Amino acid sequence: MPVRHTLVGNDLGGIAGMLSCCELPQIECVCPLGHQGCPLVEEVERLQAECRRLAELSHTDPLTGVFNYRHLIVSLEQEMERTRRTELPTALIMIDLDHFKLVNDRYGHTVGDAALRWVCQLWGRNVRRLDTLCRYGGEEFALILPGSRMAAAVQTARRLQKTLAASPLHYEGYEIPLTASFGVDVYRGEMGVGAIELIKRADEFLRLAKVQGRNRCCYRQQRAQSLATEVSAAERAALFPPAGGTYARETG
Amino acid sequence: MHVKPASWVTGPADAPEPGPPYIYAISSGKGGVGKTSITVNLAYALAGQGSRVLVVDGDLGLANIDVLLGLTVATTISDVLERGQEARVALVQVEPNLAILPAASGVPEMVNLAPQDREVLEELLLALGQGFHYVLIDTAAGIGHSVLWFNALADCSLVVLTPDPTSLTDAYALIKVLCQRQPQPHVMIVVNQVASEQEAQQVYDHLKRVTERFLGVTPLYAGAVPKAPEVIQGVRQQTPFLKSAPGGKATQAVRALAGKLGRQPGDGR
Numbered sequence: 406m407p408v409r410h411t412l413v414g415n416d417l418g419g420i421a422g423m424l425s426c427c428e429l430p431q432i433e434c435v436c437p438l439g440h441q442g443c444p445l446v447e448e449v450e451r452l453q454a455e456c457r458r459l460a461e462l463s464h465t466d467p468l469t470g471v472f473n474y475r476h477l478i479v480s481l482e483q484e485m486e487r488t489r490r491t492e493l494p495t496a497l498i499m500i501d502l503d504h505f506k507l508v509n510d511r512y513g514h515t516v517g518d519a520a521l522r523w524v525c526q527l528w529g530r531n532v533r534r535l536d537t538l539c540r541y542g543g544e545e546f547a548l549i550l551p552g553s554r555m556a557a558a559v560q561t562a563r564r565l566q567k568t569l570a571a572s573p574l575h576y577e578g579y580e581i582p583l584t585a586s587f588g589v590d591v592y593r594g595e596m597g598v599g600a601i602e603l604i605k606r607a608d609e610f611l612r613l614a615k616v617q618g619r620n621r622c623c624y625r626q627q628r629a630q631s632l633a634t635e636v637s638a639a640e641r642a643a644l645f646p647p648a649g650g651t652y653a654r655e656t657g
Numbered sequence: 658m659h660v661k662p663a664s665w666v667t668g669p670a671d672a673p674e675p676g677p678p679y680i681y682a683i684s685s686g687k688g689g690v691g692k693t694s695i696t697v698n699l700a701y702a703l704a705g706q707g708s709r710v711l712v713v714d715g716d717l718g719l720a721n722i723d724v725l726l727g728l729t730v731a732t733t734i735s736d737v738l739e740r741g742q743e744a745r746v747a748l749v750q751v752e753p754n755l756a757i758l759p760a761a762s763g764v765p766e767m768v769n770l771a772p773q774d775r776e777v778l779e780e781l782l783l784a785l786g787q788g789f790h791y792v793l794i795d796t797a798a799g800i801g802h803s804v805l806w807f808n809a810l811a812d813c814s815l816v817v818l819t820p821d822p823t824s825l826t827d828a829y830a831l832i833k834v835l836c837q838r839q840p841q842p843h844v845m846i847v848v849n850q851v852a853s854e855q856e857a858q859q860v861y862d863h864l865k866r867v868t869e870r871f872l873g874v875t876p877l878y879a880g881a882v883p884k885a886p887e888v889i890q891g892v893r894q895q896t897p898f899l900k901s902a903p904g905g906k907a908t909q910a911v912r913a914l915a916g917k918l919g920r921q922p923g924d925g926r
Binding site: 489490491492634636637639640641643644645 | 829837863
């Protein structure tokens, strides 16, 4: 049973602070000989702290404080397994900041870094505690929404989109407008689909959002999936009795 | 109704073990077509013929077999799944060879069973069914996960419908979904609330024509139950009409139905 606690000094609060794996329990060290200020105990405590710091580094992004790519894959695989067990869908939102290169080119990389931290803070405040926000790389992010259907995921994506569009970065006298594009897909327990495959699927919709002009959200239209079991118009017509309300035998 | 726990099920068997039971899943697609009433009365009729019958309330979140029989239920399927209670304790014996496995009412999370719950429930039902000749599962209305799952578990899907066109459409939708789960599902049709045997036959013929044309499946005709005052009274009085109106037309019809369905296991299928 992993121990859950919020890491001290994490300005993002609940996001990367809620660790579900790779976490080390804190064990109090006492010198067996009862020496005050025992150098061995101090060394063990130092190593413990170092271990915790490294464990945190191994799955968080140092710049933004959100989870990193490694954690995305581990966490997504875990949620997809949960979907297979519980049939509660897992939603994945892939996000890309629009024209981010221009921000770096125009204002410099320090401002670019501040922008990355700013969007993570904004979005971190607009997702549920159980959602996992990860930096996929560069200016691309991924958000895992456990137990979420498409409609809820699209709603979340649109909220993040609008929040960012309405909240420019204020930095050293600049007001820098930022927008992002969103691609959403949902995993429903299909066999033979892994985390990488799901990321690829959501990425397709992100690419579509980019092509359609950015600052928008694209997602899979789900209509086609239910068609196989739906009663078709032809079947319905055959089922309904002819006028008069009797089930007389068809002629011709 | 006074209820005692199903002691004979838990005690040492004095009669020879009947072997694995024949499982009927009783569904309708549409709600309100009298599915639960037919299940309960069919169970009494089969038990009256000397078979040991177990009725499972498969409407796990909104159960009502207990209401139809006026039972006060202490332990339900939900207690067994959620709290790991002994399954046999939940069985309620209502007749010498008729037991009910009640479900919970007003427990929304039971409506859709998660896969791990299904594994447990399947094991549980198959183990519980060992003492019986027949297991009748009264599934929920609609074509939700649990309905399809119970039908997949059953040896035969008994589909109840009325001459009402919407009931016909919903029964067809159910059969269509069943066909997508298994290539040739064993489906039998019961037409409820009919004015005459002729009407029942017409409804069945009509449905059969459409399923044969679009699905390539021929459901079998199990029987019909007429629209009769004793059916409505039975529900209001929380007594099966088979007992309250033993000479009624509906009772005769259900006895005939039991005669037909009761022969299934001996068919050598």
